[in-house]
Amino acid sequence: MRKEKVIGFLKNKGTxxxxxxxxxxxxxxxxxxxxxxxxxxxxxPAAVNETEKQTETEAGLAAAGQDVVAEFPAEESxxxxxxNEEAKAQQxxxxxxxxxxxxxxxxxxxxxxxxxxxxxxxxxxxxxxxxYNMDSTVYFQTLDQYKYNPxxxxxxxxxxxxxxxxxxxxxxxTVNEETGTTLKLNLGNNYSLIYGQLKEVTVAEGDVVEQGQxxxxxxxxxxxxxxxxxxxxFQMQKDGKPVDPYLYLE
Numbered sequence: 001m002r003k004e005k006v007i008g009f010l011k012n013k014g015t016x017x018x019x020x021x022x023x024x025x026x027x028x029x030x031x032x033x034x035x036x037x038x039x040x041x042x043x044x045p046a047a048v049n050e051t052e053k054q055t056e057t058e059a060g061l062a063a064a065g066q067d068v069v070a071e072f073p074a075e076e077s078x079x080x081x082x083x084n085e086e087a088k089a090q091q092x093x094x095x096x097x098x099x100x101x102x103x104x105x106x107x108x109x110x111x112x113x114x115x116x117x118x119x120x121x122x123x124x125x126x127x128x129x130x131x132y133n134m135d136s137t138v139y140f141q142t143l144d145q146y147k148y149n150p151x152x153x154x155x156x157x158x159x160x161x162x163x164x165x166x167x168x169x170x171x172x173x174t175v176n177e178e179t180g181t182t183l184k185l186n187l188g189n190n191y192s193l194i195y196g197q198l199k200e201v202t203v204a205e206g207d208v209v210e211q212g213q214x215x216x217x218x219x220x221x222x223x224x225x226x227x228x229x230x231x232x233x234f235q236m237q238k239d240g241k242p243v244d245p246y247l248y249l250e
Contacts, residue, residue, distance in 0.1 A: 111208055112168050114187035120165035120248045121211060123195060124218060124232045126156030132235075132244045141227040150242035151194070151235035158230045160218040165193055165249075170207045178224045179233045183215060190240075196233030197221060 130138055130153035137146035168185040171192065176182045179196025183203075186192050199219035203209055221230050236245035 112186065112188035114166060114168075114189045114191040116189070118166070118248070119250045120193070120236075120245070121163075121250055122154075123165045123193075123234050124154055124156045124160050124162045126154045126160065126232065129153045129155040129228055129231055132242070132246060134242060140224075142223070142225055151196070151233050152245050153225075153228065154232040154234055155229060156218045156232050158218055158220055160232075162195055162198060162215050162218060162232060164209045164211055164213045164215055167211050168193065168209060170203050170205050170209060173201055173203075173205055178222060180219055180222045181216070182233070185209070185215075190238060192237045193245075194233070194235040194237065196235075197225070197231055 130140075130149055132152050133149050136148075138149040139146050164185060166185075166187050168187040171184045171186040173181070173183050176196065179194075181198040181201060182194060182196045183198060183201060184192055184194050195215060197219050198216040201216040202214050203216075209215065218230055218232055221228065225231060234245060236243050236248065
C-alpha cells in the first residue's frame with residue numbers, strides 16, 4: 001500500500017518538478033564550489049608572488065636609501081676638503097700680498113727717511129731763474145702768461161750734472177711734455193723730489209741713491225721753456241703737495 005502511494009506521489013507532475021529543481025540546484029552549487037576552490041588555489045601563489053615582489057621592492061628601496069645616505073657624507077667630505085684647500089690657497093695668496101706690501105714698505109721706510117728739519121743740497125750748478133711761488137703768479141716768458149710756479153727753475157747749461165739732493169729711492173722715471181724726462185725721488189716720511197728737463201739718466205726705478213749721486217744731465221729745454229733757456233726743473237713735495245725747496249736747501 002505504501003509502495004503504491006510513493007509511486008503515486010512520484011507520478012504527480014508538481015512533485016516531480018520540485019525534485020528536479022532541487023537536484024539541479026544541488027549540482028550547480030557543487031559545481032560552483034568546486035570551481036571557486038580551484039580559482040582560489042590558483043590565486044594563492046600569485047598573491048604570494050605579489051607579496052614577495054612588494055617585499056623585495058621595499059628592501060631594494062631601503063638599500064638604495066642607505067646608499068644615498070652613505071653617499072652624502074662622502075660628498076660633503078669631498079666638498080669640505082676642496083673648500084679647505086681653496087681657503088688655504090687664498091690665505092697663502094693674501095699672505096704673499098701682505099709680504100710684498102711689507103717688503104715694499106720695508107724697502108722705503110727703513111732705507112730712507114727724511115727728517116722734517118733735514119736739509120738738502122743743490123741739485124745742479126746754476127742760478128735761480130724762477131723761484132717757487134704758490135701765493136702769487138709768476139710770469140712765464142715763453143708762454144707769455146702769469147701762473148703759479150710749484151717748482152724752482154734753475155738756469156743751467158746743457159750737459160751739466162744733476163745729482164741727488166738727498167738720499168732716496170727712484171720711484172719713477174717718466175717723460176712729460178712740459179718738463180721732458182722727469183725723475184721722482186722718494187725721500188721717505190712722505191717727502192719727495194722731482195727733477196725735470198733731464199737727459200742721459202744714470203739710474204733706474206727702484207734704485208737707492210745716496211746724496212750727491214749722479215742722476216743724469218741737464219737737457220735742452222722743452223717748448224714750454226724755449227725763451228727761458230736750458231734749465232733744471234726742481235720741485236719738492238710733502239704729502240703729495242708742493243713745498244718751497246729753498247727752505248730746505250743748505
